[in-house]
Amino acid sequence: MPQRNQERLLPSVRQPSDLRRMTTPELTRLAGEIRTLLIEQVSRTGGHLGPSLGVVELTLGLHRVFDSPADRILWDTGHQAYVHKVLTGRWQDFGGLRTRDGLSGYPSQEESPHDFIENSHASTALSYAYGMSKADSLRGVTGRRVVAVVGDGSLTGGMAWEALNSIAGEGRPVVIVLNDNGRSYSPTIGGLARHLAGNEPDKFFATLGLQYFGPVDGHDLDAVQDALRSAAEIDGPVVVHVLTRKGYGYELAENDQVDRFHAIKPMNPETGVPVKAGGPSWTSVFADELVRLGGLREDIVAITAAMQDPTGLSRFAERYPARVVDVGIAEQHAVTAAAGMAMAGMRPVVAIYSTFLNRAIDQVLLDVALHSCPVIFVLDRAGVTGDDGPSHNGMWDMSLLNVVPKMRIAAPRDAATLRSALRGALDTVDGPSAIRFPKGEVGAEVPAAFGCAGIDVLRPDPVDDVLLVSVGAMAKLCMEVAELLHSDGVGVTVVDPRWIKPVNPLLPAMAHRFKVVATVEDNVRVGGFGAMLGQQLQDACVTTPVVNFGIPQQFLAQGKRAEVLAECGLTADVIATEIVGRLLDPASWPAVADVETSGLVG
Template sequence: MGILQRISSPADLKKLSGEELEQLAKEIRDFLVEKVSATGGHLGPNLGVVELSIAMHRVFTSPADAIIFDTSHQSYVHKILTGRMEGFDNLRQQGGLSGYTCRAESEHDWTESSHASAALSYADGLAKAFEIQGTPERNVIAVVGDGALTGGMCWEALNNIATSKERNVVIVVNDNGRSYSPTIGGFAENLADLRMKPFYDKVMEQGKSTLKSLGWMGERTFEALHAFKEGVRSTVFPTEMFPELGMKYVGPVNGHNLKAVEHALRYARDYEGPIIVHVVTEKGRGYAPAENDVAELMHSTGVINPKTGEPVGTKSPGWTSVFSKALVEAGKRRDDIVAITAAMAGPTGLTAFGEQFPKRFFDVGIAEQHAVTSAAGLALGGLHPVVAIYSTFLNRAFDQLLMDVALINQPVTIVLDRAGITGSDGASHNGVWDFSLASIIPGIQIAAPRDGEALVEQFNEALEITTGPTVVRFPKGNLPEVIEPLSVLEDGVEVLHYTDAADATEDTPNVLIVAVGPMATEVMAAVPTIEALGVGVTVIDPRWVAPVRASVLALADDHDLVIVVEDGVVHGGIGALIASAANAASIDTPMRNIAFPEVFPEHATREQLMDVFGMNAEGIAEQSTQWISELFGELATTED
């Protein structure tokens, strides 16, 4: 039996010898490659924190000492060490382990959200709570990495953490130089300088007097110097990384040398007050396909061949690739187009634009708030910025979009990838809130393309709008089949289907279905079942869902029931927007809405969640049938 099979809790780690720990690290890496290649997940980040995770659980006592992972996609090793190894067969799958920390899974998991740069604020609050409740000896360990320190919340938290000289907050900077791609910005450059010039060099330059002044003579001093001599980039000498804040600093530490990491963490554990431990790690460590993945080091993968790292199965063209090509073409036509990413150029489709137009491409780090307000500045300067982010991260930049862009009517286009239900990444990555958030902004125009052709058309239309901000949103995954409209109304609303009126009578109810964006595919599949009830069905795609187009209201007034189908949250979504506009126009047609409920769903595939919440073709037909029956009673159906 291997070492890994003997680990059921962090306490088991403390019984292992140095040789056994090294073997354990190897077994964990093999286990991660085997399991994540079968399910998909964040492979590269977790391969990089194996030794760090082992050391933290040997030095600290979880859960009494709170270990908080920023974004927590690098918590797989933590899960393994806290008794959840068996759950990896269903990682990120319905009913299986979450890909992030999850309070329902284990007492060792303190948080759940996978949004970056929040760990230090959690840590600040927890340390204050421990102090108030009379347990100030408890440590709070915040693991910050993968570019999270480029986010503004980290700096707001640091400003507060530094005010206490007694609260035990250990900030572990997991420095792999990456987020999805190489980390940028002044702080990243500072860390790079520290990597290139360890504190050992400063000690050698300053001489023996420095050692005396720091009070670190004797055995521990020579231990540290010997470690440097052996190539272990670690030190027990605290120095001021941020003199203005007074934060103590330990490092750089070789994050793959267990002795060095444990040594630094024990010092940090015993230190009274907040302290930074700078750990240098390699993303994708120990797995050649990840180490050779120059672009992302296998930050996140689908199902792969564990030997080669190659994706399993064929991959159809996706929404992101269509947008990426459209953006490059727009950049060729217009030299005022600029693009902004928040540390995810590849996942949001901006890499090609950045390569072709490097002077018009800006990666601002994991800082969506700054990205949007910086875009407003670019627009004020006469350019048309395109800010491409995941839908879920628009939540973080709402104030900036509202007050810094829309208030002054700046032409900024926000492109939201992974809109609607995303699935396996869980509750905090589902992009179901963007309609509800963005639609309340005065003057904003929101496009919801139903397929790849519509995406190109509506993105280019957005670039022509100069009166204020625009949003173009699309889901995760492969493109659906193109749906050609039957007709186009004056204001751009497209009619996708209408029932032949030859068999209709004056008493035949007519149902208007407003299919928002990619939900048109599911709606069209449900139409035959609904028509079989003996009702007339008209399906429209509003294309631009906000503000509500006049023809949508005119059609609503001309039908007996309106059903809005959208992949946003039901509260404050497009259905609510249309209902509000209809009410203002004194239209009393009954209106119903099929949308995402007000819940935080567990991780599952997009298809599974659509099925659970009745948002697939079958669910749309079933819910529509119920409403039609309630409003119109039993209708004569078509003969078999």
């Protein structure tokens, strides 16, 4: 760590070229300053601390050997890119990390010319690298190096191997820096991990046609630079195998065995204890119910794509270790493997972030649904996740799954309906089911006044002005909208169908009694629940207009969930005002093109 009587070096680093004037002792001091900055700032804002601490010396070496942005340094996943941001002139911005209009938690093209790919989904950097190298060759560009920094966990993903096949097959001059810390979120699994941990990883890569340097101590800056300089001289594909320790230089993170410091919430840096514990999360409710059901049904098997703890499967793994399968960062494999397990008599539960299900829609459609496999998809972090940025919002799952035949989709509004949805999905034997819920605290339960044919009536009203259909976690917001409208003399009945696909046939039957039907969802409006309900009403010749409130068809900037929802027009005041306008003067309702950016609809 830097001494008090020494001038800080970090303020002198405005661009990577500044590093090349520094001596080895100065670089060692700078590494300490960077670690201090990351621990102090990320513990305030939350973010990916452990991965970044592990690559300080590696990143220093990369920016001393290669000339970014003339040379292209690509970061697979981006969890490990904080040090890269520090060294490319953004160290003073870390106080606003992951906040609205602040520094992104991932590489961002808007922030810096040194960030080439906004990459927060794993196993993709090698494909980008191949494409860039190929394009340079076709365009006659010479002298530019393409460097892909890839974690060992990312090499469990099939897309990485597809890219390696092209890179090696064509002899592309790509420098592949394998950052091997033995972990993704949790320990890296499978045959690859055994090969990398063995004594002859060079032979493993040689069989693919890749030159190999290493393994190199990733915390020895001189050794890292020597290996990178040697690799830079190779006119062909080369692997630099660097061994690092996640959380290096921060004792709490180094000794972390369950990866609590991979991605942290705001915490006390001295103790590692979160600043705000909060109430039960959606994930924990699912986790507890799955453990309970696992004791009742021996056919339940849980599947994760390298995210056992974040998706709530660790508790199930502790109780039933033989019934948890981690396939690595390989969502496509996870889904089709689940289909195979279902065909063989098991009831697989695929726990996955909504944003990562995007990667396996083909498998959901043609490997699971086509064969009527009763696979259960539990979609964590559905809807707006907020501070994780545009790539992590789970705002497309309903639109994607709505086109899948035989798929049933549940959107629970609270803990009780989440537990009920999981039980209902397990009772479904003729096709797949999906259960979606958001990130964060589950909050208080929203009781139903009564139920009718699978629909919960949350707020009945004798006056049939507005039928307000709530989707999942939007129930509390819908109740607030109803109260505002009620104060304006508008009769509002709020219902929650709980299972949103297929559309409950009672909804069209109810809709004809009302002047307006309004739906509220935290999914993109295009192809979402509101659009599907509108189609059902049209098919049933119900002429009641349907007003859909949801997320616009655009990528959303980072911010707290409430901030992002507000910018999409998903607040009680906005929704109530728009509904009143529709009731009083239908001709004044704005056209779709005028409100697409706000999330509202005509």
